[in-house]
Amino acid sequence: MSKILIVDDELEICAFLKEFFSERNYDVVTASSGKEAIQLVNRENPHVLLLDIKMPGIDGLEVLKAVKQYHPNLKVIMVTAVETSDKMAEAFKLGADNYITKPLSLEYLERDVKEKIFKLI
Ligand SMILES: [Mg+2]
Numbered sequence: 080m081s082k083i084l085i086v087d088d089e090l091e092i093c094a095f096l097k098e099f100f101s102e103r104n105y106d107v108v109t110a111s112s113g114k115e116a117i118q119l120v121n122r123e124n125p126h127v128l129l130l131d132i133k134m135p136g137i138d139g140l141e142v143l144k145a146v147k148q149y150h151p152n153l154k155v156i157m158v159t160a161v162e163t164s165d166k167m168a169e170a171f172k173l174g175a176d177n178y179i180t181k182p183l184s185l186e187y188l189e190r191d192v193k194e195k196i197f198k199l200i
Contacts, residue, residue, distance in 0.1 A: 081196045082106040084125040086116040086142065087158065088134040092183075096129065099185055100192070113137025120146045120153065126196050128155045129188075132166055140169055147174040154195035158183070 083105050085096045093109040100107045108123050110116040114137050120128065128146065132139035143155055157170045157178040167178055176195060179188055 080104065080106045081127070081192075082108065082123065082125040083127045083129060083192065084108045084110065084116065084119055084123060085129045086110045086113070086134075086139070087129075087131040088112065089131075092131070096183075099189075103189065105192075113139070113142045116142045117145050120150060124150075126154065126199055127192050128153055129192075130155055130157055132157055132159045132163075132170070140166065140173065143170060143173045143175055152199065154199065156188075156191060156195070 083100055085093050085107060087093050088111055090111055093111060097107045097109050108119055108125065110119050113134055116130070130139045130142055139157060146153060154176045155174065157175045158181065159166065159178055160181045170178065177191055
């Protein structure tokens with residue numbers, strides 16, 4: 080089963096995405112902070128990470144930097160509220176695989192997650 084780790088400081092978004100992907104037979108784990116996200120990547124070894132950029136404390140870019148160091152094959156899709164091109168340029172430099180803007184298009188997101196997992200197999 081494909082495993083996704085969803086990271087967002089907004090708990091409703093975690094719950095909503097967890098339900099969406101669980102219904103589609105993904106194994107879903109959620110984290111609401113950057114610190115928790117780093118711990119869960121190491122413990123759960125997900126295939127795909129959906130990572131909110133803007134979070135208090137350790138933000139998405141810092142999480143990305145930390146996890147890519149030890150998990151270079153982990154596929155990371157950044158989630159951002161507004162199109163911030165400087166942040167995205169930095170994210171791609173740090174190894175992000177794609178990004179999606181809020182409000183989330185679930186159809187697009189599901190397609191992208193599938194594609195990322197397909198590339199791993
Ligand atoms: Mg946020």
